[in-house]
Amino acid sequence: MLTxxxxxxxxxxxxxxxxxxxxxxxxxxxxWEISATQSPYSKFLIRxxxxxxxxxxxxxxxxxxxxxxxxxxxxxxxDVFDLEPRDKRAAIGILIANxxxxxxxxxxxxLSLLCDYCFTHLGLHQVYANVTANNGDSQRVFENNGxxxxxxxxxxxxxxxxxxxxxxxxxxxxxx
Numbered sequence: 137m138l139t140x141x142x143x144x145x146x147x148x149x150x151x152x153x154x155x156x157x158x159x160x161x162x163x164x165x166x167x168w169e170i171s172a173t174q175s176p177y178s179k180f181l182i183r184x185x186x187x188x189x190x191x192x193x194x195x196x197x198x199x200x201x202x203x204x205x206x207x208x209x210x211x212x213x214x215d216v217f218d219l220e221p222r223d224k225r226a227a228i229g230i231l232i233a234n235x236x237x238x239x240x241x242x243x244x245x246x247l248s249l250l251c252d253y254c255f256t257h258l259g260l261h262q263v264y265a266n267v268t269a270n271n272g273d274s275q276r277v278f279e280n281n282g283x284x285x286x287x288x289x290x291x292x293x294x295x296x297x298x299x300x301x302x303x304x305x306x307x308x309x310x311x312x
Contacts, residue, residue, distance in 0.1 A: 142245040147201040150189040211237045224261035255309040262308045269301035278305045
């Protein structure tokens, strides 16, 4: 699908071969803050998740795609979730797994591709993201892709005994 191919990356559906990659990400405690995870996932559960990933986004309200470099190397995951078909909106989350792959434009290009997909193919009116106030890198990625910071949720998430503020970012489609 051309919509999901950029100059640096392409986005693709989950495959059975992604089991170890997804398992490693889901069980990395460094990422639990952004994913609201509180306990590890077994390979069995992740295998089941991948086996059901083909289901329609309007049925399961979520779409997870793998971010790959042009050579096919997995560098991260990007999600559309909390889809609200009636209101034509959904949340977006993005994760570049390894620090060495960050700040290379992979996340920014992936976000741009996914937003185009959401507006063009899913017919959404808006997408939004929640970013903790201390995550400046993610804030820049969303802002550089046209998202506007529209609200601050005070003490919104509790992680490791500390409440953290979270910014709400929003991008409204100009596709009619």
